[in-house]
Amino acid sequence: MSVVSKGLEGIVAAETRLGEVNGADGILFYCGYDINELVKVSYEEVVYLLYYNKLPNRTELNKLTTALRAERELPQGVIDFLKAAPKTAKPIDIMRTAVSMLGCYDLSRYDLEVSENMANAIRLTSQIGVIAAYYHRARQGLELPPVRKDLSEAAHFLYLMNGEVPSKEAEKTLDIAYILHAEHGFNASTFTARVVASTLSDMFSAISAAIGALKGPLHGGANEGVIHMLEEIGSPDKVDAWVADALAQKKKIMGIGHRVYKVLDPRAPHLREMAIQLTSQLGESKWIQMSERIAQIMREQKGLNANVDFYSATVYYSLGIPTDLFTPIFAIARMSGWTAHVLEQWSENRLFRPLSAYVGKPYGQKVVPIDER
Numbered sequence: 001m002s003v004v005s006k007g008l009e010g011i012v013a014a015e016t017r018l019g020e021v022n023g024a025d026g027i028l029f030y031c032g033y034d035i036n037e038l039v040k041v042s043y044e045e046v047v048y049l050l051y052y053n054k055l056p057n058r059t060e061l062n063k064l065t066t067a068l069r070a071e072r073e074l075p076q077g078v079i080d081f082l083k084a085a086p087k088t089a090k091p092i093d094i095m096r097t098a099v100s101m102l103g104c105y106d107l108s109r110y111d112l113e114v115s116e117n118m119a120n121a122i123r124l125t126s127q128i129g130v131i132a133a134y135y136h137r138a139r140q141g142l143e144l145p146p147v148r149k150d151l152s153e154a155a156h157f158l159y160l161m162n163g164e165v166p167s168k169e170a171e172k173t174l175d176i177a178y179i180l181h182a183e184h185g186f187n188a189s190t191f192t193a194r195v196v197a198s199t200l201s202d203m204f205s206a207i208s209a210a211i212g213a214l215k216g217p218l219h220g221g222a223n224e225g226v227i228h229m230l231e232e233i234g235s236p237d238k239v240d241a242w243v244a245d246a247l248a249q250k251k252k253i254m255g256i257g258h259r260v261y262k263v264l265d266p267r268a269p270h271l272r273e274m275a276i277q278l279t280s281q282l283g284e285s286k287w288i289q290m291s292e293r294i295a296q297i298m299r300e301q302k303g304l305n306a307n308v309d310f311y312s313a314t315v316y317y318s319l320g321i322p323t324d325l326f327t328p329i330f331a332i333a334r335m336s337g338w339t340a341h342v343l344e345q346w347s348e349n350r351l352f353r354p355l356s357a358y359v360g361k362p363y364g365q366k367v368v369p370i371d372e373r
Helices: 043-052 058-070 076-084 091-102 116-138 153-162 168-181 188-198 203-214 222-233 236-248 268-282 286-302 308-318 323-347
Strands: 019-022 027-030
Touching: 027 043, 043 058, 043 116, 043 153, 043 168, 043 323, 058 116, 076 091, 076 116, 091 116, 091 203, 091 323, 116 153, 116 203, 116 323, 153 168, 153 323, 168 268, 168 308, 168 323, 188 203, 188 323, 203 323, 222 236, 222 286, 222 308, 222 323, 236 286, 268 286, 268 308, 286 308, 308 323
Parallel strands: none
Antiparallel strands: 019 027
């Protein structure tokens, strides 16, 4: 009889050079670099690392940065869609649809001196933030600022969102958040992208599917759930009673625990530090106070630690980013990782085709004529 591993837990589906998640020790690294080292560089350097398996020198970084910034212009048809889309739609749904639309346009560029697949990877990594920011402004009836080529990926997103260049502190905060979310092994969305890519479908189909997987509350949607939880609690003095009641009803505490990490998520301390700094600057400390108390209770009572979503929610909220854009920001950061995985899948492709364990009716059922059923 076949051994069933629900959720593919413990199953090694393929090899990868891109990232390793060591859940037992709470270690995450990209291409051999510990995440605690990579927060010292820029997101663009991490993009280069994922694509080329090394950190760039200045010339290499400038070349990639120039390519990314050159690709920011969206096709007019996609812009028209963002303007015409329902104002009440979820931004993550708009993002998924817009990415799919990008695959309908022949945007081949021959001056990038890279393969067509790499060009599409660069295009998606460049344009995904523009899609999110433009829809956010369009749904408010605001004009869409022209893209700029003199800002980093993080700064450019905040500029498009707010119509003004962000502070260096805000830019650095989002840049680090991008780095921390760029890659995370064979998580649900990345594995989805690789499964689609393994059929030799196109890059845009693989990424659209990945965004669909990310949307779920058990994956990228969790950070949005954290803020909803904090808003429901309301104030630090109500945390203990709220958590006690939630645990009694066996409700899931959003942002706590992780499918892989058995100890502290290595990304959480960096986001926690940024959350503390931002809330102290803004004079609104209740969010981090509530978060810290929830984390303490869950650690002491359940032996569970905060994950990356737990503190990223407060960071984004403090940057003035609307709650329903939290998951799209996750997608913006993860785009480099997704596309790197698709490229890796194609480099030595094997169609994913797992087996299943049949548990239905016994074999040999006979058809009864419909009038006799």
